[in-house]
Amino acid sequence: xxxxSQHPSWVICKSGTSVKIECRSLDFQATxxxxxxxxxxxxxxLMATSNEGSKATYEQGVxxxxxxxxxxxxxxxxxxxxxxxxxxxxxxxxxxGKTDTQYFGPGTRLTVL
Amino acid sequence: xQEVTQIPAALxxxxxxxxxxxxxxxxxxxxxxxxxxxxPGKGLTSLLLIQSSQREQTSGRLNASLDKSSGRSTLYIxxxxxxxSATYLCAVLNFGNxxxxxxxxxxxxxxx
Numbered sequence: 001x002x003x004x005s006q007h008p009s010w011v012i013c014k015s016g017t018s019v020k021i022e023c024r025s026l027d028f029q030a031t032x033x034x035x036x037x038x039x040x041x042x043x044x045x046l047m048a049t050s051n052e053g054s055k056a057t058y059e060q061g062v063x064x065x066x067x068x069x070x071x072x073x074x075x076x077x078x079x080x081x082x083x084x085x086x087x088x089x090x091x092x093x094x095x096x097g098k099t100d101t102q103y104f105g106p107g108t109r110l111t112v113l
Numbered sequence: 114x115q116e117v118t119q120i121p122a123a124l125x126x127x128x129x130x131x132x133x134x135x136x137x138x139x140x141x142x143x144x145x146x147x148x149x150x151x152x153p154g155k156g157l158t159s160l161l162l163i164q165s166s167q168r169e170q171t172s173g174r175l176n177a178s179l180d181k182s183s184g185r186s187t188l189y190i191x192x193x194x195x196x197x198s199a200t201y202l203c204a205v206l207n208f209g210n211x212x213x214x215x216x217x218x219x220x221x222x223x224x225x
Contacts, residue, residue: 006156032211034212034213041220042217042218043202043215043216043217043218044157044202044215045215046212046213049211049212091154093156093157095213097211100144100145100206101145101147101159101162102213103159104149104156104157104159105156106155106156107154107155107156109154
Protein backbone atom coordinates (compact mmCIF):
# COMPACT_ATOMS: atom_id res chain seq x y z
CA UNK A 1 0.00 0.00 0.00
CA UNK A 2 0.85 3.73 0.18
CA UNK A 3 0.79 4.65 -3.49
CA UNK A 4 0.81 8.25 -4.61
CA SER A 5 0.03 9.37 -8.14
CA GLN A 6 0.56 12.65 -9.94
CA HIS A 7 -1.12 13.98 -13.03
CA PRO A 8 0.02 14.97 -15.52
CA SER A 9 3.46 13.35 -15.68
CA TRP A 10 4.63 16.09 -17.98
CA VAL A 11 3.21 19.31 -19.35
CA ILE A 12 4.37 21.98 -21.78
CA CYS A 13 2.68 25.35 -21.70
CA LYS A 14 3.10 28.86 -23.03
CA SER A 15 4.37 31.66 -20.86
CA GLY A 16 1.53 33.40 -19.04
CA THR A 17 -0.78 30.43 -18.78
CA SER A 18 -1.70 28.53 -15.62
CA VAL A 19 -1.02 24.87 -15.02
CA LYS A 20 -2.65 22.57 -12.48
CA ILE A 21 -0.91 19.49 -11.10
CA GLU A 22 -2.81 16.87 -9.11
CA CYS A 23 -1.45 14.68 -6.35
CA ARG A 24 -3.51 11.73 -5.14
CA SER A 25 -2.99 9.16 -2.43
CA LEU A 26 -4.56 6.08 -3.98
CA ASP A 27 -4.89 3.66 -1.11
CA PHE A 28 -4.68 5.75 2.04
CA GLN A 29 -5.89 9.00 3.47
CA ALA A 30 -3.36 11.76 3.95
CA THR A 31 -4.12 14.71 6.15
CA UNK A 32 -0.84 16.27 5.09
CA UNK A 33 0.69 16.51 1.63
CA UNK A 34 3.91 18.18 0.60
CA UNK A 35 4.99 19.87 -2.61
CA UNK A 36 8.62 19.92 -3.71
CA UNK A 37 10.47 21.44 -6.64
CA UNK A 38 13.62 20.02 -8.13
CA UNK A 39 15.85 21.82 -10.61
CA UNK A 40 18.23 19.82 -12.83
CA UNK A 41 20.99 18.10 -10.91
CA UNK A 42 19.79 19.58 -7.64
CA UNK A 43 18.05 18.13 -4.62
CA UNK A 44 14.42 18.48 -3.65
CA UNK A 45 13.35 21.77 -2.14
CA LEU A 46 10.17 21.90 -0.10
CA MET A 47 7.75 24.50 -1.42
CA ALA A 48 4.78 24.10 0.87
CA THR A 49 2.95 21.86 3.29
CA SER A 50 -0.70 21.24 2.53
CA ASN A 51 -3.19 20.24 5.19
CA GLU A 52 -6.67 19.03 4.35
CA GLY A 53 -9.27 21.70 4.86
CA SER A 54 -6.88 24.50 5.73
CA LYS A 55 -4.52 26.90 4.04
CA ALA A 56 -1.15 25.67 2.93
CA THR A 57 2.02 26.69 4.74
CA TYR A 58 4.62 28.01 2.33
CA GLU A 59 8.37 27.91 2.76
CA GLN A 60 10.32 31.13 2.82
CA GLY A 61 10.80 32.55 -0.64
CA VAL A 62 7.90 30.68 -2.23
CA UNK A 63 5.21 32.99 -3.61
CA UNK A 64 1.85 31.79 -2.35
CA UNK A 65 -0.03 33.81 -4.96
CA UNK A 66 1.93 32.18 -7.74
CA UNK A 67 1.82 28.62 -6.47
CA UNK A 68 -1.76 28.00 -5.37
CA UNK A 69 -2.30 24.88 -3.32
CA UNK A 70 -5.63 23.31 -2.56
CA UNK A 71 -6.11 20.25 -0.37
CA UNK A 72 -9.80 19.64 -0.82
CA UNK A 73 -9.96 16.06 0.41
CA UNK A 74 -7.91 13.51 2.29
CA UNK A 75 -6.72 11.99 -0.97
CA UNK A 76 -6.21 14.95 -3.27
CA UNK A 77 -4.03 18.03 -3.29
CA UNK A 78 -3.52 20.31 -6.27
CA UNK A 79 -0.76 22.75 -7.15
CA UNK A 80 -1.58 25.47 -9.64
CA UNK A 81 1.28 27.42 -11.15
CA UNK A 82 -0.31 30.73 -12.13
CA UNK A 83 0.99 32.89 -14.97
CA UNK A 84 3.84 30.48 -15.55
CA UNK A 85 7.16 31.75 -16.86
CA UNK A 86 10.19 29.90 -18.23
CA UNK A 87 11.93 30.12 -14.85
CA UNK A 88 9.09 28.03 -13.38
CA UNK A 89 10.18 25.12 -15.57
CA UNK A 90 11.12 22.38 -13.16
CA UNK A 91 10.28 18.93 -11.83
CA UNK A 92 7.49 19.11 -9.26
CA UNK A 93 7.09 16.22 -6.82
CA UNK A 94 4.42 15.72 -4.22
CA UNK A 95 4.36 13.45 -1.21
CA UNK A 96 1.61 12.29 1.13
CA GLY A 97 2.16 11.71 4.81
CA LYS A 98 1.22 8.47 6.55
CA THR A 99 2.37 7.64 10.09
CA ASP A 100 5.60 9.68 10.12
CA THR A 101 6.58 8.57 6.62
CA GLN A 102 6.16 10.44 3.36
CA TYR A 103 5.26 8.56 0.21
CA PHE A 104 6.30 10.25 -3.00
CA GLY A 105 4.56 10.67 -6.30
CA PRO A 106 6.35 10.06 -9.62
CA GLY A 107 6.73 13.77 -10.33
CA THR A 108 5.53 16.18 -12.99
CA ARG A 109 7.89 17.77 -15.51
CA LEU A 110 6.77 21.31 -16.30
CA THR A 111 8.25 23.12 -19.27
CA VAL A 112 7.20 26.71 -19.88
CA LEU A 113 7.98 28.06 -23.33
CA UNK B 114 18.03 24.79 10.89
CA GLN B 115 18.82 21.27 9.76
CA GLU B 116 21.33 20.94 6.95
CA VAL B 117 22.05 17.67 5.19
CA THR B 118 25.14 17.11 3.09
CA GLN B 119 26.15 14.19 0.91
CA ILE B 120 29.69 13.51 -0.20
CA PRO B 121 30.78 12.80 -2.84
CA ALA B 122 28.43 14.54 -5.27
CA ALA B 123 29.29 11.96 -7.91
CA LEU B 124 30.90 8.55 -7.82
CA UNK B 125 31.89 6.05 -10.50
CA UNK B 126 32.92 2.50 -9.64
CA UNK B 127 33.43 -0.71 -11.63
CA UNK B 128 30.72 -3.32 -11.53
CA UNK B 129 31.03 -5.80 -8.70
CA UNK B 130 32.69 -3.48 -6.22
CA UNK B 131 31.29 -2.65 -2.83
CA UNK B 132 30.75 1.05 -2.12
CA UNK B 133 29.70 3.46 0.59
CA UNK B 134 27.69 6.65 0.24
CA UNK B 135 27.84 9.24 2.99
CA UNK B 136 25.24 11.53 4.51
CA UNK B 137 25.84 14.04 7.31
CA UNK B 138 23.39 16.23 9.18
CA UNK B 139 23.87 19.14 11.55
CA UNK B 140 21.01 18.65 14.03
CA UNK B 141 21.14 15.28 15.77
CA UNK B 142 17.58 15.54 17.14
CA UNK B 143 16.19 13.47 14.33
CA UNK B 144 13.14 11.22 14.34
CA UNK B 145 14.27 9.11 11.41
CA UNK B 146 16.51 9.10 8.37
CA UNK B 147 15.61 7.74 4.98
CA UNK B 148 17.59 6.81 1.89
CA UNK B 149 16.00 7.22 -1.53
CA UNK B 150 16.96 6.36 -5.05
CA UNK B 151 16.05 8.59 -7.98
CA UNK B 152 16.46 7.60 -11.61
CA PRO B 153 16.80 10.41 -14.19
CA GLY B 154 13.51 12.22 -14.73
CA LYS B 155 11.71 9.99 -12.25
CA GLY B 156 10.31 10.27 -8.76
CA LEU B 157 11.78 8.88 -5.55
CA THR B 158 12.00 5.26 -4.53
CA SER B 159 12.38 4.67 -0.81
CA LEU B 160 15.22 2.25 -0.07
CA LEU B 161 15.64 2.17 3.69
CA LEU B 162 14.25 4.02 6.68
CA ILE B 163 16.11 4.08 9.98
CA GLN B 164 14.37 5.21 13.15
CA SER B 165 16.39 7.30 15.59
CA SER B 166 16.56 4.37 18.00
CA GLN B 167 18.07 2.06 15.40
CA ARG B 168 21.69 1.70 14.34
CA GLU B 169 21.17 0.07 10.95
CA GLN B 170 18.73 -1.37 8.46
CA THR B 171 19.32 -3.94 5.74
CA SER B 172 17.51 -4.77 2.55
CA GLY B 173 19.12 -7.18 0.13
CA ARG B 174 22.47 -5.78 -0.96
CA LEU B 175 21.82 -2.49 0.83
CA ASN B 176 22.77 -1.66 4.38
CA ALA B 177 22.21 1.72 5.99
CA SER B 178 23.76 2.77 9.27
CA LEU B 179 22.99 5.67 11.55
CA ASP B 180 25.18 7.39 14.11
CA LYS B 181 23.10 10.17 15.59
CA SER B 182 25.76 11.47 17.93
CA SER B 183 28.15 12.19 15.09
CA GLY B 184 25.38 13.24 12.70
CA ARG B 185 26.22 10.64 10.07
CA SER B 186 24.62 7.91 8.04
CA THR B 187 26.11 5.62 5.43
CA LEU B 188 24.55 3.55 2.69
CA TYR B 189 26.55 0.47 1.84
CA ILE B 190 25.92 -1.22 -1.50
CA UNK B 191 27.43 -4.67 -1.94
CA UNK B 192 28.39 -6.22 -5.25
CA UNK B 193 27.34 -3.22 -7.30
CA UNK B 194 25.49 -3.70 -10.58
CA UNK B 195 24.92 -1.35 -13.56
CA UNK B 196 21.26 -1.18 -12.51
CA UNK B 197 22.34 0.52 -9.31
CA SER B 198 23.29 3.61 -11.32
CA ALA B 199 21.09 6.44 -10.07
CA THR B 200 21.11 9.43 -7.75
CA TYR B 201 20.90 8.54 -4.08
CA LEU B 202 19.34 10.99 -1.64
CA CYS B 203 19.20 10.90 2.11
CA ALA B 204 16.56 12.82 4.06
CA VAL B 205 16.02 13.43 7.75
CA LEU B 206 12.88 14.06 9.73
CA ASN B 207 13.39 16.07 12.90
CA PHE B 208 11.38 15.71 16.10
CA GLY B 209 8.44 18.07 16.21
CA ASN B 210 8.71 18.78 12.50
CA UNK B 211 6.83 16.93 9.79
CA UNK B 212 9.09 18.25 7.06
CA UNK B 213 11.84 16.21 5.47
CA UNK B 214 15.19 17.85 4.86
CA UNK B 215 16.92 16.38 1.83
CA UNK B 216 20.61 16.01 1.22
CA UNK B 217 22.37 17.22 -1.87
CA UNK B 218 22.49 13.76 -3.43
CA UNK B 219 25.20 11.47 -4.81
CA UNK B 220 25.09 10.55 -8.48
CA UNK B 221 26.32 6.97 -8.75
CA UNK B 222 27.51 5.37 -11.96
CA UNK B 223 28.39 1.69 -12.06
CA UNK B 224 30.73 0.92 -14.93
CA UNK B 225 30.07 -2.44 -16.65
